[in-house]
Amino acid sequence: RSDSMPNWYVAAEGMQAKEILFTRNETLLFVGPLNQPEQYLRFQGDVLSPFTPEERFQINDATNEKDTEPKHVIPTPVHIHFNNRSIIIDDTWVMHVSTDFPNESMLIADLLNISTSLRKTSIKYIELQKLSHVHILDNNRTRDEAYEINASPHAITISAQTSKGAFYAYKTLAFLKETRNGSNHLPVFTIRDQPRFPYRGLHLDVSRNFQPKKEIYKLLEVLSMYKLNTLHFHLTDDEGWRLEIPGIPELTAVGSTRCHDPQEEECVVPQLGSGASKTAYGSGYYTINDYKDILRYANDRHIRVIPEISLPIHTHAAKRAMEVRYRKYMNYGNKSAAHQFLLTDFEDKTEYLTMQMFKDNAINICMNSTYEFIRHVVRSIKDMHVDIQPLRTLHIGGDGMADVWSNSSDCQTQKIVNGVNDTHHLRQYFVSKVSKILDDEGLRMAVFEDVLSNENTLLNVTEISPKRDVMVLNWNNICEWGNGESAYKLANAGYNVVIGHATHLYLDHTHEPDPKERGASWASRYIDTRKIFGFVPSNIYYNPDQDSNNKPFTQIDICPSNGICTTLKRPENIIGMQAQVWTEAMRTVEELHEMIFPRLLGVAERAWHEALLERTEDKVERIRKTNEEWTSFSAALTKEFMRLDKMGVMYRLPPPGARLINGAVRVNTAFPGMHVEFSLDNEQTWSVVTTDMIIVGKEDVHFRTRSADGSRFSRVVTIKGN
Numbered sequence: 001r002s003d004s005m006p007n008w009y010v011a012a013e014g015m016q017a018k019e020i021l022f023t024r025n026e027t028l029l030f031v032g033p034l035n036q037p038e039q040y041l042r043f044q045g046d047v048l049s050p051f052t053p054e055e056r057f058q059i060n061d062a063t064n065e066k067d068t069e070p071k072h073v074i075p076t077p078v079h080i081h082f083n084n085r086s087i088i089i090d091d092t093w094v095m096h097v098s099t100d101f102p103n104e105s106m107l108i109a110d111l112l113n114i115s116t117s118l119r120k121t122s123i124k125y126i127e128l129q130k131l132s133h134v135h136i137l138d139n140n141r142t143r144d145e146a147y148e149i150n151a152s153p154h155a156i157t158i159s160a161q162t163s164k165g166a167f168y169a170y171k172t173l174a175f176l177k178e179t180r181n182g183s184n185h186l187p188v189f190t191i192r193d194q195p196r197f198p199y200r201g202l203h204l205d206v207s208r209n210f211q212p213k214k215e216i217y218k219l220l221e222v223l224s225m226y227k228l229n230t231l232h233f234h235l236t237d238d239e240g241w242r243l244e245i246p247g248i249p250e251l252t253a254v255g256s257t258r259c260h261d262p263q264e265e266e267c268v269v270p271q272l273g274s275g276a277s278k279t280a281y282g283s284g285y286y287t288i289n290d291y292k293d294i295l296r297y298a299n300d301r302h303i304r305v306i307p308e309i310s311l312p313i314h315t316h317a318a319k320r321a322m323e324v325r326y327r328k329y330m331n332y333g334n335k336s337a338a339h340q341f342l343l344t345d346f347e348d349k350t351e352y353l354t355m356q357m358f359k360d361n362a363i364n365i366c367m368n369s370t371y372e373f374i375r376h377v378v379r380s381i382k383d384m385h386v387d388i389q390p391l392r393t394l395h396i397g398g399d400g401m402a403d404v405w406s407n408s409s410d411c412q413t414q415k416i417v418n419g420v421n422d423t424h425h426l427r428q429y430f431v432s433k434v435s436k437i438l439d440d441e442g443l444r445m446a447v448f449e450d451v452l453s454n455e456n457t458l459l460n461v462t463e464i465s466p467k468r469d470v471m472v473l474n475w476n477n478i479c480e481w482g483n484g485e486s487a488y489k490l491a492n493a494g495y496n497v498v499i500g501h502a503t504h505l506y507l508d509h510t511h512e513p514d515p516k517e518r519g520a521s522w523a524s525r526y527i528d529t530r531k532i533f534g535f536v537p538s539n540i541y542y543n544p545d546q547d548s549n550n551k552p553f554t555q556i557d558i559c560p561s562n563g564i565c566t567t568l569k570r571p572e573n574i575i576g577m578q579a580q581v582w583t584e585a586m587r588t589v590e591e592l593h594e595m596i597f598p599r600l601l602g603v604a605e606r607a608w609h610e611a612l613l614e615r616t617e618d619k620v621e622r623i624r625k626t627n628e629e630w631t632s633f634s635a636a637l638t639k640e641f642m643r644l645d646k647m648g649v650m651y652r653l654p655p656p657g658a659r660l661i662n663g664a665v666r667v668n669t670a671f672p673g674m675h676v677e678f679s680l681d682n683e684q685t686w687s688v689v690t691t692d693m694i695i696v697g698k699e700d701v702h703f704r705t706r707s708a709d710g711s712r713f714s715r716v717v718t719i720k721g722n
Contacts, residue, residue: 002028003585007024009275026588049513053659054660061668072636074640087152100130100163105128111173124155127158128166132161134148137196142195145229147166147194148191151189151190173186176189197575201607204219204231205237206234207239207241213286222597222644222649224302226600227608228604229303231306232473238314240317250321250324251317254266255321264324272585307394312363316360322342322373323344340369341373348364366426378437378443379441395447396446397448401451431447431451431459431464439466444469445470471575474490475580479553488566492566497574498576500577504535506527507579508580508595520585521548533626534626589650594650597651598640612625638672653705655703660719665696665701667703675688698722699721
């Protein structure tokens with residue numbers, strides 16, 4: 001259903017574009033029901049039909065163990081021990097402000113509503129102390145984020161090596177704090193904690209559909225809440241350029257706006273349901289001050305921002321903007337300025353069609369002006385980071401890489417001048433050139449893996465970066481394409497690998513195999529929170545179970561070389577994991593939130609904490625342990641939903657499962673503790689399910705799940721009457 005885009009319009013020469021009102025906004029009233037198998041099945045032989053209420057009930061029932069205690073903290077600490085006693089944090093308590101961690105001291109004081117002092121002036125106190133090292137895991141890469149908390153009835157002592165660890169201790173206290181009768185309460189407890197990975201991230205695409213600064217703030221707040229420390233900020237793509245760049249105003253004047261303009265002189269063409277108007281969906285950008293504000297907000301929460309400028313494919317908006325600039329300066333008679341940042345070889349007649357159906361979204365990588373453009377953009381972004389969060393890594397994209405320069409005279413020349421023999425090797429030429437630009441600026445290059453492969457042969461990291469310091473986002477683990485081993489091959493080749501596997505960590509995919517669910521299904525028919533929670537980053541071969549049509553994988557499917565899998569020889573090169581959010585089908589903030597949450601909490605759990613399930617070789621036992629730990633995790637989400645409601649985060653509400661037994665219906669939910677409502681009068685009035693059974697008569701019974709604050713509801717499921 002969400003594949004159908006809204007906001008259609010009609011236009012003709014000499015006529016102002018007019019919206020077709022029936023297609024306006026997100027209701028998709030013009031899309032008929034998708035109830036028949038030939039409508040919702042993806043291909044002949046597709047076995048994944050929408051869940052019936054009974055099937056959903058069975059799934060919920062099978063994965064949730066009974067009488068399991070909810071997790072106290074998400075993500076799970078390395079060590080946590082509770083005493084049965086409770087601490088009342090009243091006005092007799094004082095926060096001793098640490099000279100090493102003054103900001104975190106004030107955050108804790110505000111959280112618990114207690115006074116502060118530079119000296120120990122009270123019998124009951126909270127103390128934040130700096131230690132030379134806090135050694136919890138045998139992991140030097142994340143020691144700076146470790147912390148310890150010892151809470152007794154008269155003193156709470158927090159130890160950390162850096163402000164990062166102190167900040168995460170503060171976030172853990174926020175999880176454990178309860179307010180009763182006007183007082184803050186904490187348990188008596190001990191926690192020793194340290195993350196497994198130094199990189200724990202979220203990739204956010206704001207090019208396909210733009211989100212304003214205030215919404216980025218909200219996402220950063222939630223990232224910090226769950227101890228995620230990286231925002232991979234996808235700022236440019238075919239559909240929009242979202243960051244002001246000094247000296248090149250056309251990038252945002254033209255490239256950030258979508259409207260009906262077939263010549264693309266004022267804007268790029270409407271896409272993804274953006275409509276004909278400049279003020280509709282799809283338009284917008286961050287000014288330099290906006291971007292700096294985002295950096296400050298992120299830095300205060302110990303979140304690094306890695307900006308991405310997508311190159312050399314996915315550049316339609318930038319190319320069109322630079323062509324407008326070219327024509328402007330040519331009209332002025334200033335040929336030098338016109339060619340300065342040009343990205344297009346007008347003589348190149350190479351024909352191609354990308355997965356996104358573009359015929360013109362590749363910059364010419366053999367023109368000197370292309371690298372002048374890249375150098376100017378890189379320096380501009382680096383300058384924005386100075387004195388706020390110094391830029392260390394810049395992502396240049398590289399996904400969807402194709403060989404699209406075969407007929408370029410510039411590239412034919414480069415083949416001679418640089419000894420490049422074929423178009424495949426032009427990739428190495430491009431990556432090496434950009435790496436040199438970044439290296440000159442003291443920056444590390446990050447890429448998607450696509451750009452590093454020549455006919456399935458990895459580029460040598462030393463040929464790209466003399467420092468051998470290249471970060472790679474590994475998304476392609478699709479076993480059907482022969483890529484089940486790709487993360488380990490990249491790590492063994494010397495690249496620093498961030499795992500962002502499409503089969504488990506692409507949050508643009510549907511939550512369920514149902515046409516009413518928003519999202520894609522190419523990597524996996526659906527990705528729910530339970531699947532993400534069960535992801536095993538410590539052994540990627542545990543993750544492939546069945547293909548996108550539920551056919552079980554064989555060992556050869558996963559490891560095509562006679563079933564012999566690549567061994568991870570350099571585990572230190574797996575530096576972390578992140579979720580990917582591509583926003584083609586997410587125009588509104590509500591749609592964005594429903595796709596990200598609550599799945600992101602599963603990502604945070606697995607990026608921080610190595611679970612027992614990961615160390616279990618036996619598959620049956622691993623599934624049992626996964627269900628056991630999942631039950632504890634999912635039971636804790638009810639409390640998290642209340643916190644997210646207060647923040648205005650519109651997480652997805654899973655439809656309830658329903659089972660009909662002897663004329664009565666039992667219901668359950670994916671996350672125990674969520675309220676379910678029912679209607680006996682065709683959805684006119686609703687009541688909360690308060691008993692185990694709802695008696696079914698002649699009328700249909702409708703069910704829906706309710707948000708923790710009662711303001712939002714899931715899709716409705718129906719049990720037919722007798």
